[in-house]
Amino acid sequence: MDNAPLILLAAGGTGGHLFPAEALGVELIRRGLRVRLATDGRALRYSGLFLKDSIDVVPSATVRGRNPVSLARTVLMLGYGTMVAANVVRRLKPSAVVGFGGYPTLPPLIAARLLGVPGIIHDANAVLGRANRFLSSRVDAIATSLPGVLDRDPALASKATTVGTPMRPAILAAAAVKYGSPEMGGSLRLLVVGGSQGARVMSDIVPPAIEKLDPALWGRLIVTQQVREEDMARVRAVYDRLKINAELAPFFPDLPARLASSQLVISRAGAGTVAELGAIGRPSILVPLPGAIDQDQFANAGVLSQAGGAIRIAQGDFTPDRLAAEISGFAADPAKLIAMAQAARGVGRLDAAERLADLVMQVAEI
Template sequence: SLPGVLDRDPALAGKATTVGTPMRPAILAAAAVKYTPPEVNGPLRLLVVGGSQGARVMSDIVPPAIEKLAPALWSRLIITQQVREEDMARVRAVYDRLKIDAELAPFFPDLPARLASSQLVISRSGAGTVAELAAIGRPSILVPLPGAIDQDQFANAGVLSQANGALRITQSDFTPERLAAEISAFATEPSRLTAMAEAARSVGRLDAAERLADLVTKVAGI
């Protein structure tokens, strides 16, 4: 589904075809929404997700990072964050104290639409997430899940970071200070976010289902 996966094994790479990840209709609809960068001193829509079960690291790092931003930026932020139930109270307390416009939930059934309306995404880098970010074309800060034997999420994030469509930060470097610095920089450089969105979109494959169907037909000799 992602390019470069088999680069280290030429024998397998020679037998493989990259078709992309087939996208559900909601993602295809979201991909039709043009990216709109934040205006200078205008709202900055931030989406924070962490996979199907959420990611505790996002609850641990993102709120204190937001607190370290210049107070003038707090009023610009519109945050949508996936938060586990057990972390909900402490995350909400921070945003309420800072008077941040934040919507928190353990799960968002309309995530494709929220991806489409976001201007910066902070997320884990599962294969599906990376494929959807690329298909929709949204700039992101990706924090790969550490500890995996084959470091698959690190490699996934690398596909977008190498295309300049995402910033990959290892979890050991994902600190409130680092995240605050990156958000602050992005907030003052809307053109950079636009360029990242376009770069991410260049990696996306909206016709993956058709490519896969064509490949199956070809292999079957139909």
């Protein structure tokens, strides 16, 4: 195994980037290859495939504005990170470097380019992220989760392959769970998640929406909701007053299993979330994060909504009245949820890790 080819994976230190990297890593190891992860310091808290002794921390910085001083600091930090990454690449001698988005991928992939090591990027969004857009002309291959991402750029489209989003083992296990079809007059299991940037709006809108429902529905609801600590008391007070069966927490470590057991998901529309909803096949109400430069979440949600697997609601239209109307409609006609679950499942790709591993081995000539 020590002599097996090494693939260096590069990812930002958030789950949306790390989870696909983990899924690819699992598949590459299954094929007899070695893997390591290059990322920023946030990933040291990560407890998945990559242990601390298989992680190389590379300095990086994120472009957060147009202030000249801030931009200069970012460029200097990325330049320093590229020097560190070049030393890592020289030491490890990887057969290829695979990036999964986020600014921490810039130094390893730039270093790979400078040292003649094949580079591949994967983007899970319906539009390329800024870091991947910068790298797109500097790598040998581009893997996308969704078709048509680069149709408007023939030069890039020629080296693009649609593979889907690699799914970690917990999601693949959840995908094997059959959708629990709601019954007329039976319980309705809601899962409400928002991530660190989205949980506040869910805490603001979902409890008052549930309060607006016909009281006869309150006893049928089983609510699991991600709630930030600072919002916990006020959200719990509403559900306790209405006697809603609710489980609240800032974070659910078993989220894939909870996705599998849910009958309706209310969520932001991050690339990972949308891909997991498709893989598992669960109906959803998606509220894209507003204000993003590329409107990537709006485009991500559009993939499921156009397929009939989700309802996309802009945050400005995401009101208690609108949400209450949607939930009431589903409760009155559960067949809609069954149809949406099937439509979402039609978008999902369960073999994405295998497809991406095929591409990596082809580019690395393994």
